[in-house]
Amino acid sequence: MARWRRSRERALRGDVGIGTIEYLGIVTLAALLVTAVVLSVSSARFQQHAQAAICRILVAVGEGGACDDVPGTERDPADYVPLEPCVVSSNGRDESGSLTVVVTLEGGERWVIERLGDGTYRLTRAREGGLGIGVGVGFDVSVTNDNATYGVGAYADASVAVVVGGGESYLASSAEEARRILDHKRNDETKDLWFGDDNLLRDGADWLNEQLGGSNRYEQLDPDEWFVEAGVEGDASAGVNALVVSGDAEAFLDMYLGRTSRKDGTSTDYLRADMGIGGGIQGHTVTGAGYDLYKQFTLDGSMGAVMEVDRDAAGNPVAFRIRSVTSWNPVGDESYSGPGGIDGDPTYTERVVEIPLETAADRRLATRVMHAAGVPYYPGVTDEVDVPQTVLDRFNPVDLAVELGTAAADRGYIYEQTYTTWSSTDGVNAQGKVGVELGLNLQDVESSRSTTGYRYYDGTGMVDRAECVV
Amino acid sequence: MQATRLIVMAAAYAAGAAVVSWAVAVLALAGVPTVAALVLKALLVTGVLVVVTWRGTRDVGAAPHRLGLVALAALVGFAADPFTWAARTYLGQLVLPAGAATLVVDLVAWTGVVVATAAVVLGRARAEARVGYA
Numbered sequence: 001m002a003r004w005r006r007s008r009e010r011a012l013r014g015d016v017g018i019g020t021i022e023y024l025g026i027v028t029l030a031a032l033l034v035t036a037v038v039l040s041v042s043s044a045r046f047q048q049h050a051q052a053a054i055c056r057i058l059v060a061v062g063e064g065g066a067c068d069d070v071p072g073t074e075r076d077p078a079d080y081v082p083l084e085p086c087v088v089s090s091n092g093r094d095e096s097g098s099l100t101v102v103v104t105l106e107g108g109e110r111w112v113i114e115r116l117g118d119g120t121y122r123l124t125r126a127r128e129g130g131l132g133i134g135v136g137v138g139f140d141v142s143v144t145n146d147n148a149t150y151g152v153g154a155y156a157d158a159s160v161a162v163v164v165g166g167g168e169s170y171l172a173s174s175a176e177e178a179r180r181i182l183d184h185k186r187n188d189e190t191k192d193l194w195f196g197d198d199n200l201l202r203d204g205a206d207w208l209n210e211q212l213g214g215s216n217r218y219e220q221l222d223p224d225e226w227f228v229e230a231g232v233e234g235d236a237s238a239g240v241n242a243l244v245v246s247g248d249a250e251a252f253l254d255m256y257l258g259r260t261s262r263k264d265g266t267s268t269d270y271l272r273a274d275m276g277i278g279g280g281i282q283g284h285t286v287t288g289a290g291y292d293l294y295k296q297f298t299l300d301g302s303m304g305a306v307m308e309v310d311r312d313a314a315g316n317p318v319a320f321r322i323r324s325v326t327s328w329n330p331v332g333d334e335s336y337s338g339p340g341g342i343d344g345d346p347t348y349t350e351r352v353v354e355i356p357l358e359t360a361a362d363r364r365l366a367t368r369v370m371h372a373a374g375v376p377y378y379p380g381v382t383d384e385v386d387v388p389q390t391v392l393d394r395f396n397p398v399d400l401a402v403e404l405g406t407a408a409a410d411r412g413y414i415y416e417q418t419y420t421t422w423s424s425t426d427g428v429n430a431q432g433k434v435g436v437e438l439g440l441n442l443q444d445v446e447s448s449r450s451t452t453g454y455r456y457y458d459g460t461g462m463v464d465r466a467e468c469v470v
Numbered sequence: 471m472q473a474t475r476l477i478v479m480a481a482a483y484a485a486g487a488a489v490v491s492w493a494v495a496v497l498a499l500a501g502v503p504t505v506a507a508l509v510l511k512a513l514l515v516t517g518v519l520v521v522v523t524w525r526g527t528r529d530v531g532a533a534p535h536r537l538g539l540v541a542l543a544a545l546v547g548f549a550a551d552p553f554t555w556a557a558r559t560y561l562g563q564l565v566l567p568a569g570a571a572t573l574v575v576d577l578v579a580w581t582g583v584v585v586a587t588a589a590v591v592l593g594r595a596r597a598e599a600r601v602g603y604a
Contacts, residue, residue, distance in 0.1 A: 187499055194495040196556035196568065204552070205495070 027273050029373040030305030032397055034324040034351040037405035038416050038462070075411075080458045082352070082413045085122070086468035090114040091448040100431065100439035104132040104161065112447075113178045117468040122224075123178040124169040125185065130233070132161025139432040142241045144443075147339040147425050148284070148294065149246045155431065156238035163256075164230045168223035184218035191219070222263065229258025231272070245283030252276055265313030271375060274304030280331070282339075295334040296342045302327050307370065309357070309381060317380045319412075320366040321354040322404075340424075347420045347452070353404060355412040357381065365407055368393050368400055408457075415456035417468065423447040476543045479526040483547025483584075486518035487560070491553045505564075512561035516583055519544070523587040528595075537588055544584035548577060 096108030107129040114122045136157025142149050170185075172178035195202040206216045232255055239248030256272040280298025287293050303326050310319040327348045335341025357363055367382045372393035376382070393400045408414050424446045431439035454468035491511055498507040527540055553559045554573070560580050562572030 190495075190499050190504075193504065193563070193568075194491075194498060194558065195553075196558065199556050201552050201556045201558075 027275055027303050027305045029394075029397060030307065030322050031303050031324040031326060033369065033401045033404060034322055034353050035326075036398065036401040037353045037408060038351045038414055038457075040401070040405060075459060077458055080413065080456060081465070082354070082415045082456055084352075084413075086117040086417065086454055086465065087122075087419075087449070087451060088115045088117055088468055089448070089450050089470050092446075094445040094447065095443070096445075097442045098439065100134075100437050102133070102436050104130075104134065104159065104437075104439070106130045106132065106161065106163075111182055113175060113182070115175070117465070121172045121175050121178040122169055123172060123181050124167055125182070126165060126167025126227075128163055128165030130161045130163035132159050132233070134159030134437060136433050136437065139434075140239070140241055141430050142246070142428070144425050144427045144429070147423075148244075148282075149241060150244055151241045151246075151429075152243060153241045153431075154239070155433070157433070157437075158234075158236040160232060160234045162230070162232055164228075166226070166228040168226040170218075170221060171224045180215075181218045181221060184216065184221070187216075188219035225260055225262040227258055227260040229256045229270075229272075231256030231258075242283075245281070245285075247279075247281035249279030250277070267311045267315075268308050269311070269378075270306050270308045272304070272306045274302060274325070276300065276302030278302075284338075291336060292338075293334055293336055294338045294342065296331050296339070296344060298329075298331045298344070300327070300329045300346065305373075307373065307375065309366075309378060315380075317357045317363070317378075319354055319356050320362070320369070320381065321352060322369060323350065323352045325350045345420050345422045347418060349416070349418050351416045353408045353412070353414050355404065355407045358411075362407065365403055369404060372397060372400060409459075413456065414462075415454070415465075416462065417451055417455075418453040419449050419451040421447060421449045475526060475530070476539055476546075479522055479540070479543040480546035480550060482522045482526070483519065483544060484550035484552075486522060487515045487547070487551045488553055490514035490518055491551075491558070508561070508564050512564060515560050515580075519580065519583045520587050522547075523584050524591055527588050527591045530595075537585065537592060540588040541581060541585050544581055548580050 090112050092110060092112030094108060094110035096106065096110075098104050098106035107127070109125075109127045111123065111125045114124070116122055134157050136155060136159075138153065138155030138157075140151065140153030140155045142151025142153060144150075170178070170181050172181055191202060191205055195205045206219075209216060233252065234254070235250065235252045237248060237250040239246065253275045254273065257270075258272070259267055259269050261267045278298065278300030280296070280300075282296040282298060283294070285293050285295060304324070306321075306323040306325075308321040308323065309317050310321070312318050325348055327346050329344070329346035331342065331344035333342045333344060355362055355365065357366060363381050364384065367384060368386075368389060370376075370378055370382055371386075371390040405414070425443060426445075427441065427443035429439075429441045431437075431441070450470045451468055452470065454465045455462040456465055457463075491514075494502075494507050494511040494514065497510070498504065502510075523540060523544075526543070527536065530536055548554055548559065551559055554576070557568045557570065557573045557576075559573070560576035562568075562575035562579075566572045566575065
């Protein structure tokens, strides 16, 4: 199950960046609103354009009066292209570990290099640490190699953790440069540990490195953007490992609050929530002819939502964005070449609706969306509380979606992308519940992503954006 | 105990510890995990302290004041190690982030290892001297 969860976390985290019922509300309402907007906007706008065209024809033949302008036509076509850089593909690595003695201490580090639609590359490095507690029964001792788990155990547990994380991103002109920045930043951290950051010893180490043909060029490079976030993660799982066959089931609910800052002074605050369920059985068996056959029958599903508010360099809110990511991944397959031969890569659909926060009406609309989703307050945006309107929006989100969609179509951005992720997990897990919780888990996940589709609203309908697709 | 010997011992402490610390840092830069590298550094620096102390005191007799002189050489060697200037001399980083606290931990451990080694070597010399007189 970890294969899927890690993949899910990366899927959301790569794009940016309150009680249980509210979490569910945020995720479901965001998905509902954004999906409704994206799916309806093209047909609704097409209708308007068709009506306007018919009106003009009727006027031309002397059968009609004045025709209203079609909303959105005053914008230049280039103004509809989303400002957010699109990710064409990416690859990365996530190393994490946890130690449990009653409470769980967890930590991890990851990096990802993304190819952006404008031909540049973005390296993101992130670290996180957390403290959690759980209850459960059973034990598990297992090793995971290339997504296949071997071991013995039977367990059921539930846990909750408080997690704090942060990271930084660097823009590079090529994949090689991004890789060099990654290597140099790692070296910088190692040198900081062994020699210090700025002293005679460090100067000597840097000088010697250069004399031996090395380079310190990117070690002191400032990031183009950086983020900090904190949140809670809840998880319930049960599973059985019987040597070469494993079965499991899991449900999770995560919520993060964070801020991304950029070196030009602008920033984005975000509230991210995601939830999912999944389970299945997988493992090796031997055919009648004596061949090793790997089988996998799993079903994973997840939904995530991100609400973002962009701020200008002076700290004023300038845009509100709501993002929804969904995935259903049924896998029923068998392979003679192990897990690598299974066609089980999950596909995600991400939909984004963005409106500017230029007027009081914009802020009221953003407030309505936040309140309907259960977000009670956001500085500079939710200055007014309209309880009857909130109740109305919760029971009738369709009207809210129409208003949001209209504002986004006229003055904001609407876009949708689909992408497939691939991951390979290696790790060890040992856990036991013998009166107290004990456990040790180490995991190394290699992953990649390919964008298979990208469309945005251009004033007349949803159109493809070729440079954002592999 | 000759001053030259004490100076050589101090220089050997500083140079030996610096060389092994540098070597382990290179290993860390090559990808050896941090904790493993720090443990390796602590073991190698301990080896340097024990070997230099043993070599420097094994044939100097057993006068009690010599323990103090060896400790003085150790202190000078500690101060002369470039890694001390960055508060990263010995094993303090295994338990604390580099800083004043690790400097104190390193100094106590460094001096303790040298004095303990010298005490053993000088104690053995005294025992041998007593056997010789008997």
